[in-house]
Amino acid sequence: FAPQVSWNIAHKEVNTEPYNPFEEHQGEISRIEKEYQVLQEQLKEAYENYEQIKLKGLEETRDLEEKLRRNLEENKISKTELDWFLQDLEREIKKWQQEKKEIQERLKSLKKKIKKISNASEMYTQKTDGKDKEHELHLDQSLEISNTFTNEKMKIEECIKKGKEDCEESHQRAVAAEVSILENWKESEVYKLQIMESQAEAYLKKLEQISCDSAAYPDMESDICLWELFLSNVTKEIEKAKSQFEEQIKAIKNGSRLSELSKVQISELSFPACNMVIRPHSASCLHLETRQGRLSLGLPLWPFSHVS
Structure with missing residues (x-):
């Protein structure tokens, strides 16, 4: 297959010569x-x-x-x-x-x-050379004096030791004596309060035994409350007294002096006043008399020894 080219184009000439004066060679x-x-x-x-x-x-x-x-x-x-x-x-x-x-x-x-x-x-x-012998003599004398002083010192120390032992023994005895005094005071005061407590308990017990007869004794409940309160106060006072005495005994053992401590304060307690009229019945018993009649409780006289 051969391409078809126009006759006019095919026979046209192309100028390929150099373009003077701009070209010396082609292109x-x-x-x-x-x-x-x-x-x-x-x-x-x-x-x-x-x-x-x-x-x-x-x-x-x-x-x-x-x-x-x-x-x-x-x-x-x-x-x-x-x-x-x-x-x-x-x-x-x-x-x-x-x-x-x-x-x-x-x-x-x-x-x-x-x-x-x-x-x-x-x-x-030069001076000390001549004094060496004198120094030796003084040294011998000082040794003798030192031995004597040592013996005397040992004797004095022995006396001081014995004196300290005697002083300590006396101190222990004094502490024991003061503790014994406080314990005796404690027993005495507590015993008084315990007697009052036992008396109150006995009286309260008798009141409770007759509490069923409220018609004969209308103020029975009030009196029972008074005696129960009194008994509670006595019990508290006993514990308080014991505590105070124990504190003072402890203070004595720790080095305090009895004369330096304050006196244990015991409250003055008195039996409560009753709404009953109290009449002695015999040498050993009391009888309670109310407005409605007379009740024999057989109570001892000691809470009311002042009644005649």
């Missing part, structure tokens, strides 16, 4: 144009590189200027510090020279004193 204009385009691109690229290098150079210049400024300031500060250091060094050197001078003067003075002391020591040695 030189095209080559120059291409080279121009390449140069344009290279110029553009070079310009861009130049701008970048210029910006970078400006930044580096600013950085270098800043570093230079800081270095100048640091150099200025360093110079100031160096001046201060040199001033301090100069003062220290002057001080050291002054101290050196003083030390040399003291050294001279010490040498003179050492020489004087050496001379005095030689003189003292």
